[in-house]
Amino acid sequence: MNIQELLTLYQIIAAKHNLPKFAPQTVGLHIESEYLNSPNKVMATLETMQPISGWLSFQSCNYILHAGKKLPTMTDATGVLLNAELVNNTGIALQIRYYSSGSWLITKFTETPHGNYLKDTLKFVVQGSSEDYWHYKRFWHIDLEQGILPYAACLAR
Numbered sequence: 001m002n003i004q005e006l007l008t009l010y011q012i013i014a015a016k017h018n019l020p021k022f023a024p025q026t027v028g029l030h031i032e033s034e035y036l037n038s039p040n041k042v043m044a045t046l047e048t049m050q051p052i053s054g055w056l057s058f059q060s061c062n063y064i065l066h067a068g069k070k071l072p073t074m075t076d077a078t079g080v081l082l083n084a085e086l087v088n089n090t091g092i093a094l095q096i097r098y099y100s101s102g103s104w105l106i107t108k109f110t111e112t113p114h115g116n117y118l119k120d121t122l123k124f125v126v127q128g129s130s131e132d133y134w135h136y137k138r139f140w141h142i143d144l145e146q147g148i149l150p151y152a153a154c155l156a157r
Helices: 002-017 039-049
Strands: 026-034 052-060 062-065 081-090 091-102 103-125 131-141 149-156
Touching: 002 149, 026 039, 026 149, 039 081, 039 091, 039 103, 081 131, 081 149, 091 149
Parallel strands: none
Antiparallel strands: 026 103, 052 062, 052 081, 081 091, 091 103, 103 131, 131 149
């Protein structure tokens, strides 16, 4: 079964079961991961990235970053950064996960125009707001035996 046959089959199933439309693009995806062992190094990585949108979860508070707002600083009041998902104005997305005692997993997602992944975008309402939305890109791997499989997801511009 090729990509077009899979997509056609999905559209038939989606119509029958009232599932969301799936109109993907074919793209490439480059993923880089690294571990950092200091919250200050994590924050420095965020500052270098120059994010324009996303969210950050500290030990004592959560922060939503909107375009035009400054990246928050880590203080005694916020505690250490635990998790975050951010995107910059070039569309590069960054996920931060507190991994274990004293280390963070930093994953960078860079979409490229040509490749073998299907991509679609989902829209979610930001909690506490009726006007703001998060857009997430989902990337799907095409397996000739198993069909279309989820591969990765990240925040989008």
